[in-house]
Amino acid sequence: MQIKKKKLIVTFLMSFLIVLTACSSGETNATLPEKVNIGYLRVPNDEMIAKSQAYFEKYYEDKGIETNFIVFDSGVEANQAFASGSVDFASMGHTNGVVALSRGIPVELIWLHEILGETEGLAVREGAGISSLQDLKGKKIATTFASTSHYSLLQILKEERIEDQVELLDMQTVDIVAAWERGDIDAAYTWQPSLGALLDKGNILISSKEISEMGHQTANIxxxxKAFTEEYPELTVDFIAGLVEGGDFYRGNPEEATVISADALGITPEEATIQMEGSLWLTPKEEISSDYIGTSEQVGGFSKVMKESSDFLQGQGLIPKSPSQEEFDTFINPEFVEMYLERED
Incomplete structure (x- = not known):
């Protein structure tokens, strides 16, 4: 009896140590999800390169996790997917991040893809008689509501004091291109590659780079x-690592990166070059600088950009209530970029 008791005690202790070891590792194969759902936009950025180069699979497949990509035409669709719990990560313009927070969707901002510049702009149709912003009066202008393009457009219309003298039409990017081809609209504020499709019959009147210089910064995020990041912090860091590899590939091999992006988007390398050079891509250290998402100890300046955008959107009646600055400070979570940098050290 005594020997049997000792054996039982030893067996119990060994089992306890195995469980303890598994718990200490955080995420074990037994607790990992079957797949990670990644929503992306059809824009040439770090995510597009990472997707094309299979960088995400590099981190997930060895763990037995399938990488499932879902293309969204806008952040509106991405937020709908988040609300239903059908996506784990998704890209969108920062204004749709504002919408997500204002609606109480349980998500958090973990990365800035790029600070937008010439990759977004206001295209005007040839023959529409538009050579200045004031010429927009009485014209039909299409954009995707609640997007960064919509935000930038509203800012310049307000600056020109003509916001009540134009007809704004809410369209998805594919519909903007179709309406442009039919001649149904006079102008459109949209992003690449849709923007490039409009330039055969038009030209850019003003870009988001110029609007940013006026003090109205926009970004893709x-x-x-949150349910995913809280349960799988290491898998979230893996996602960040894939994005970093995509950005590093572009910085180290810009010509090859533009070809990869062009192939993925069905555009020419020349068009891809214009689009990729028209925005600012951030390194991980730049991400957590004081100008952008900041650190766990110090909130970055992008939180104020989010708040200013939020107040503007509320003033336009696009969201019922603007979250507080403190809510935006909490909404932006630099923890996973910090964990990535610690992992690399």
């Missing part, structure tokens, strides 16, 4: 489902 990554939101993550």
């Amino acid at each position: 990554v939101l993550a489902r």
